Amino acid sequence: MSADVELQNISINFGDFYAAKDVSVLIKKGEFFSFLGPSGCGKTTILRTISGFLEPSQGQVLIGGANMAGIGPNKRPTSLIFQNLALFPLMSVADNISFSLEVRGHSKADRRARAEELLGLVALEGQGDKKVHELSGGQRQRVAIARALAIEPEVLLLDEPLSALDLKLRQKMRSELRAIQKRVGITFIYITHDQGEALTMSDRVAVMNEGRIEQVDTCQAVYEKPKTPFVASFVGENNPFSGEVTACNDSHVEVLCDGNKFVAEINGNDCQDAQKLVVGQKIILFVRPESISIKKNKSKTQNSFSAQLNSIEFEGHLQNLFLTTQSGVKVRLSLPNAEDIDHLTAGQATDLTFSAQKAVVLPEGNLAVD
């Protein structure tokens, strides 16, 4: 069984400090939903509120339509996977997995059978008698998932469970988590500060900042059509150019940034049109590093500007170019490694360009701090 989770105007404050402010979101049944944000943005608070360890100061949590106010974490149809997993080190793997059944008075044989079944689900057949410390990091991860699934929760809550793993294993576990979610079909709510995790696994993402939700969207929309400067700068790399609007029509907006005239496309059903850009408005134009290219010839094209190359960084499949414009704005440019840039040397003035389709113009606002 799976249930949807609805947060209605949740605010959580500790004195004057609001860990979450007016958070409302409907997480659909069977969805893989992530809360993404920097540390301290309130995402863990939200998770603890859903699981029942925290009562919201205002607002309510509905799970499967039922109001959860006053219902403790041991009575909610949710299971939580902790950041450090919190497996019980003195119990065997099987006892860990079937602990929730033991609590509910199931017989030993029953528990054993269910533990074996779950061990199968997470590909740990026959490891039930081992102690937790005898398992590798990835195996422990899977035990934690099995333990959380033992009572067949309607919603599984995951608090950055992959953060302790090394890169390779983390990538492997991402697809595994996703596969398990597809298999059991219940709602997964995932908390992370790692956008790679959020984007690869989720159906939808809520980007959070300072206790508020900035945007709820599909991964692609969050990346390609950010609604706020925070989302634009937090999710993925981005190059912000501050400026102001000089002209605006239904399909295009023209802006002036440090003497450079840029044009960005506005799609009819784009999130940008809701922002109501007007002439004279202070804006930030965002272009992704992979959307900027080096101009091959001197022809005059739209959205071109020049910058001085500072350094080149090799990153395996990519090479990153770091440049500074005449007015001192730092620009980052990512090219596929296949592209030949041997002719470029540090200190060289370089002409750059990007397409109007790839630029996003948003009203001025706070950027994510690195």
Place this chain on the structure above:
Amino acid sequence: MQKFFAKNGPIISTYFLISIGFWIIFLIIIPQLYMLDLSFRPNLPPLLRGGEEDVYTLTHYKHFLFGSETSKDAYNYVDLKVFFTTLATAVVITVLSLCFCYPIAFYIAKIAEHKTARLLIVSLIVPFWINELLRAFALRILFAGEGVINNALINAGLMDNAINFIGQDVALFTGLTYAYLLLMMFPLYNSLESLDTNQLEAAKDLGSSTLRTHWRIVIPHAKAGIASGSTMVFMLTAGALATPVVLSSPNTFWFTQLIYQWFNMNDNWSRGAAYSVLLLLVSVIFVLLMMKLFRVKVGEIVK
């Protein structure tokens, strides 16, 4: 040894060797060996020591068991009873101490805010700055026939006649439990403190009741602390002297009081030594048996 010197330098190494050596040899091995030796010798006036009659004998151990050096017809019920009552009472005191300390230690370690926890620890320690004997007498004043508690209860009209707290050994149990409280509290606190709070939440999230969480998660985790605290409290209670002297009822006799009598009042040091050796030996065996029963390894205690 060479490695030890090379690693720590000559000054520190020599200091360690001398201090630890002094401690082990002069404060532990020599006195205990002397006591052991003494316990197997007859009680002789100083002039005859080292003479013909000064030979190894089991006479004091026989006396403990049979009340006579020669006959084995009857057991020494008086001394045996004192001995086993002392051990049994020490067990009860240890359990009482554990029951009293566990919730407090858990509260300080896992529930209280940092500031409250520190305040609580300080308020646990400060009373122990007062000398043990004084604390015992203070309890005597509280529990006496016309003591603070009885007077308060009678004046409040809750009862007509004083309760004989001392005669019923209520004072003794309270005093002994209190005397070694910290030795239970701190090992317990230390082991509970190291428990990951997420484990408690995980158990709760999986539907566990508070009681079951303690039984399945907290107590197994704190086992080493419980064993370490219990061992210390048991040993020290069984070997306590000041508190039983001040607080026990006239009919209750503590085994250490017996030992004290042989040494000081009857001037029979070798018998006193034999009784001391017995107390030590039986206590150690008892503790080892308990550890075996609860599957605690000696190494875990010092964790």
